[in-house]
Amino acid sequence: MSEKNYRLVRTLLLIFLGLWTVLTLFPIYFKAITAFKSPAETNSTIPSFWPKEWHPENFVSVFAxxxxxxxxxxxxxxxxxxxxxxxxxxxxxxxxxxxxxxxxxxxxxxxxxxxxxxxxxxxxxxxxxxxxxxxxxxxxxxxxxxxxxxxxxxxxxxxxxxxxxxxxxxxxxxxxxxxxxxxxxxxxxxxxxxxxxxxxxxxxxxxxxxxxxxxxxxxxxxxxxxxxxxxxxxxxxxxxxxxxxxxxxxxxxxxxxxxxxxxxxxxxxxxxxxxxxxx
Amino acid sequence: MARLELQGLCKGWDFPVIDRMDLTVEEGEFFVIVGPSGIGKTTLLRLVAGLEAPDAGKVLVDGRDITALPPYRRRVAMTFESYALYPHKTVAENIASPLRARKTDAATIAKRVQSVAELLRIDHLLDRKPGEVSGGQKQRTALGRTLVADPEIFLLDEPISHLDAKIRHELRQQFHTLEDLRKVATLYVTHDYAEALSLGDRIGVMGSGGLVDVGTARDLFERPANLFVAEHLGQPTINVIPARLESHADVLHLRANQGDLLLPVDPARAHLLAARNDGAVTIGLRPQFVRPADEMPAGSAQVTANVDLYEALGSTGILIADILGLRITALTSPERIFEHDTQVQLAVDTAALHYFDPRTGANLTLQTPGAGAATAMASSVASGISSRAEA
Structure with a gap:
């Protein structure tokens, strides 16, 4: 394989692996931030990818x-x-x-x-x-x-x-x-x-x-x-x-x-x- | 300290591997079994060790029948071809294993392991795992594990076959000097004839079904019971020449079926072969007894040959010569040079020829009663196979 081809394949591979990582990690990320949201924010029509306000007390109330x-x-x-x-x-x-x-x-x-x-x-x-x-x-x-x-x-x-x-x-x-x-x-x-x-x-x-x-x-x-x-x-x-x-x-x-x-x-x-x- | 006896031992799977084998190995005897791979040498050791149950026959140690004993109740030590070292234990723990199994106290274990390790020169490796030592050191560890066990019977399965030539030679010498091995009955299995000739007090050549010849190195080399034994011992391999016996001027000669080779039969053997006049024989001619004519005493039988291939190996030379279609391997002194396709005059020591029956392979000129019995045994082995197949 020529040097140029090798780099092309490598780049494509990295892009693919990057996408794959995002794909697998995203649900976990979304789960984690949702855990900190208010009930109203979780139900908003346009999902937010970063909580507007942080509600760490959610973790306490689940064990109430x-x-x-x-x-x-x-x-x-x-x-x-x-x-x-x-x-x-x-x-x-x-x-x-x-x-x-x-x-x-x-x-x-x-x-x-x-x-x-x-x-x-x-x-x-x-x-x-x-x-x-x-x-x-x-x-x-x-x-x-x-x-x-x-x-x-x-x-x-x-x-x-x-x-x-x-x-x-x-x-x-x-x-x-x-x-x-x-x-x-x-x-x-x-x-x-x-x-x-x-x-x-x-x-x-x-x-x-x-x-x-x-x-x-x-x-x-x-x-x-x-x-x-x-x-x-x-x-x-x-x-x-x-x-x-x-x-x-x-x-x-x-x-x-x-x-x-x-x-x-x-x-x-x-x-x-x-x-x-x-x- | 014990003698090992096998009586009518049989073992087979789809076909008989060991057929009615009788063998006695005396206390202190180093008995080497040599034979081609896959012939059942390892099976024989496994039967003695108790890892396989024989189909029939007995294994006795000092007259005690141990056939029904499980391996852990026999005092038999065995090295495996694969070494079978415990990979998760150190060299020291591997060697100590038989002592621990017998609940020896820790101080004695430490002392015994140390002394065995020193004897085998692996005492600097005791804390390593088997994966971290070389092949030769693994073999020494496996050997240490058997030596420390102080068994009645030693079984060694191709212990040095997989090591490189230099270490192999070193360990071979060590086997000669290991006192512990010389005190018990040892069965040593190898496919390397040089190991067998070097180490064995007696050697058994194993063919299909069992031992086809038993004797000292000299016996087997000079008076092989049959062609199989002659072909198996010796490097380069013995020349096998199909021939006929003929009388010329009342002197018995042999004429090779191919190539222009006519040799007088050694007078000492002629009377044994006279009855076969005009009959076919198979000649065995060891390469060291056919040499360039100028390396042999004057008056030896001579033949003209064509050089096919010459290998100078340092301590000797191997000449492959062609006598009108008959290929002969000859040994030469090492400094010689032979060009391909040149003529060479070879001389043959006719007293060293072996004469075999072309059909059964039996040696036709054996006179000693012991060797005759071996021939008889070989044929009984052959008949045994067929009778067992019917059963």
């Missing part, structure tokens, strides 16, 4: 109702509980499918597990409601959502962990056996540390799904337990949507996943690139 903060806690407990359970089951199942495919039920069972992610969730909404309603803890509880979200997160965890385990050389385990470690010890000491970055990536994906889930939460919980996703639409005044409060609250709800991501991004990148480049 104490159950609103509690909803973030509930969401956190449900997402974390479900992630731990998905990861535990997915790691064991993934290991079995990676190392002992025949004994673990073969490809058919693995694909059946994956197929649980393929139907539209709304198709099982009503049956699931009656199913969980019949359990001792009912639908309106943290445990019901923790278990329900396994339907979506366990297949993901199983399949991703299976791939990570396949990439972890079997010979390392065999070397450990010859060193005198039992299969369980070899798994805990050798194989598990190798797939740790993968486990962290998987747990992020599971956690974010459970944190953001709305459809099932809306039907299942709401009285004893609330998730933050079903609290957001409640910021209304009569028939008027209080956009500023909805944005302020959802901005607060963005903080935990962003914080987690920043904390774990080093592992995430390693986990997501595992298997691309063999190390």
């Amino acid at each position: 109702e104490s159950s609103n903060f509690q909803s973030l806690v509930d969401s956190f407990v449900i997402a974390s509980g479900n992630t731990l359970l998905s990861l535990f089951l997915g790691t064991l199942a993934g290991y079995a499918f990676a190392r002992f495919p025949k004994q673990a039920g073969g490809e058919n069972l693995a694909f059946w597990i994956l197929s649980n992610r393929m139907f539209p969730p709304v198709a099982v909404l009503i049956p699931m409601f009656f199913l969980f309603d019949a359990t001792p803890w009912g639908t309106d509880s943290r445990i019901s959502l923790i278990i329900l979200y396994l339907v979506f997160n366990m297949p993901l965890a199983t399949w991703l962990m299976m791939v990570f385990f396949r990439d972890a050389p079997r010979e390392l385990e065999e070397a450990a056996y010859l060193d005198g470690w039992t299969p369980l010890q070899a798994f805990m000491r050798i194989t598990l540390p190798l797939v740790l970055p993968g486990m962290i990536s998987v747990s992020m994906l599971c956690w974010i799904f459970a944190w953001n889930e709305y459809l099932f939460a809306n039907l299942f919980v709401g009285t004893d337990v609330k998730t933050y996703t079903i609290v957001i639409p409640t910021f209304t005044h009569g028939s008027q949507t209080l956009w500023n409060l909805q944005m302020a609250f959802s901005l607060m709800a963005m903080l935990p996943p962003v914080a987690l991501f920043i904390l774990l991004r080093r592992y995430m990148v390693r986990g997501l690139s595992l298997g691309v480049v063999k190390g």
Whole structure:
């Protein structure tokens, strides 16, 4: 490629990437400034891209109702509980499918597990409601959502962990056996540390799904337990949507996943690139 | 301190890989298994280690049957071709792994790791991760991990094959001097015949189904059981010449099927071959026994050839010559120069020829009972494969 062409392509690429960045960041920017606006300004016909007056008190008023903060806690407990359970089951199942495919039920069972992610969730909404309603803890509880979200997160965890385990050389385990470690010890000491970055990536994906889930939460919980996703639409005044409060609250709800991501991004990148480049 | 016995060991997947193999490796013996890649050498080690279960047969250590024991209950140490070092642990932790598995106290571990690391000259690398050391150092670490384990049986799978030539030679010398290796039964697998000849107290040549010949380096080199063994040992590879036996003036001669090559049969072997007069044989002629005529004693059998290719390799020269369509590899002294397409007079040491059956490949002139048994074993291996295939 000639020098001139190279610069042209580079310039076009930069323009494209710039536009892309604006496109992805704009909703977040607009959400952030809307959170500071007055209700009147959010409803003006011509949208303003910079608040005329700043109303930081919006962030206080969203927590006026104490159950609103509690909803973030509930969401956190449900997402974390479900992630731990998905990861535990997915790691064991993934290991079995990676190392002992025949004994673990073969490809058919693995694909059946994956197929649980393929139907539209709304198709099982009503049956699931009656199913969980019949359990001792009912639908309106943290445990019901923790278990329900396994339907979506366990297949993901199983399949991703299976791939990570396949990439972890079997010979390392065999070397450990010859060193005198039992299969369980070899798994805990050798194989598990190798797939740790993968486990962290998987747990992020599971956690974010459970944190953001709305459809099932809306039907299942709401009285004893609330998730933050079903609290957001409640910021209304009569028939008027209080956009500023909805944005302020959802901005607060963005903080935990962003914080987690920043904390774990080093592992995430390693986990997501595992298997691309063999190390 | 133990001897290793394999009794009627069988293992196969879609086809038999190891077929009714019997082998005894004595305490302190360094037994090298050499053979082409993919022939089942690693499978054999994995059977001894317990990483694979045999289809039939037994593995015994000092007479104890360990066939059913899982690998972590056997006192067998193995180095893997890929080294199999734990990437997230330091060199020291890698070496210490077998000791930790046996709950050795920390002070002893530190002492043992240090002494093994010093022996292998990797004591300055103990805090590094395997990803931060060179290939040779990785190999030493893997070796350290097996040495420290103080096992009854050592299994070494191509331990130095993937290193560059200089380090390979250095480590090969080190194997000679490692006392720990000399106290136990060691099975060493390689595809490099020079490693095998250099290291093995005894050498087993592995062909399809199992060992086709067992003996000392000298045995195998001078009295190969069959053509497969002769072709596998030696560099450059032995010249293989299809020929016929003929009588000329009551002296047995051999005539190559192609090219104008007529050589008298060594009188010491003639009586063994007399019954094959007028029959086909396959001749094995090692390159070091065919040289330019002026490098051989006067009176050797001579032949005129055309120079095809000449490689001067410093310590020796390799001459590829053409005798009317028959290509022969010959060795020369290193300072010689041969031009392409010039004539050269070659001399052959006829006493060093090997005579093989063209159909079975068996060596026709073996006299020692031991070597005869090896031939018989090779044929039993062949029949074993077919009988197992039927089963």
